[in-house]
Amino acid sequence: MDSMFEPFLLSLVAGMATGLGGIIVLMLRRVGDRGVSFSMGFASGVMLMVAFNNLFLEAEKLLAHGELIVVFSLGAVVMIVLDLSIPHIELATGKLDSKKTKMRRTGILIAIGITLHNIPEGFVVAAGYTYMPRLGLVIAIAIMLHNIPEGVVTAIPFRKAGTKPLKIAIVTLLSGLAEPLAALVGAVALSAVGTRTVVGYSLVFAAGVMTYITADELIPVAHEYGYKHTVSVGLLLGIMFALMVDVILS
16 A cells, blocks of 8 residues: 555655645746746756666666667657647747736646646656655656746746636646646556566656656756756756755665
């Protein structure tokens, strides 16, 4: 039971970070573009380090090299298909209509997109924790850090549309709750199967998912705010932070 509850709890905390991003928007008079760029860059560095320094390297101990390449690519392809099918976070950075109804509709689309993006992230935590609890904790921290700016991006259009603060907080919080539900389903499935090969597939598949999310979502959106060097500094600090967390937890 603990092997299912603990990934759920870790993903719950990580998912609630989306709501924290929404609360930050409500607390600040304005959200600076430089701050969003830095936070997106920082989250990118953490996500990339976890994908390769943790997930991929651990999967390498369980699978053949050819399997690593195929399943990693499959994780990225699945995310590409999802991205083509659902609203994308980049909607938040385009030139938006000044009307409140347009802003509100944009916020809804972004919230739906982030909710669906959170589903594979929940499975990532479950896969990591099933293989090694410490790895699940590192992944959850990485996802939590990247969920905060996602909550910020979700909340901004709603705030500009004049939506009530309580509704903004609820929407951003709910968009993150898909993550612990997916983690629970993933933990149950992996506990039922439980073979080293399946766990290895799950880990490297998750690495592909996290790499694609970082490359296609976080980094491009961070750069669209116009602070190139801020993004780079954030990314490097994110890598350093992930390395320090890894050392501390080991």
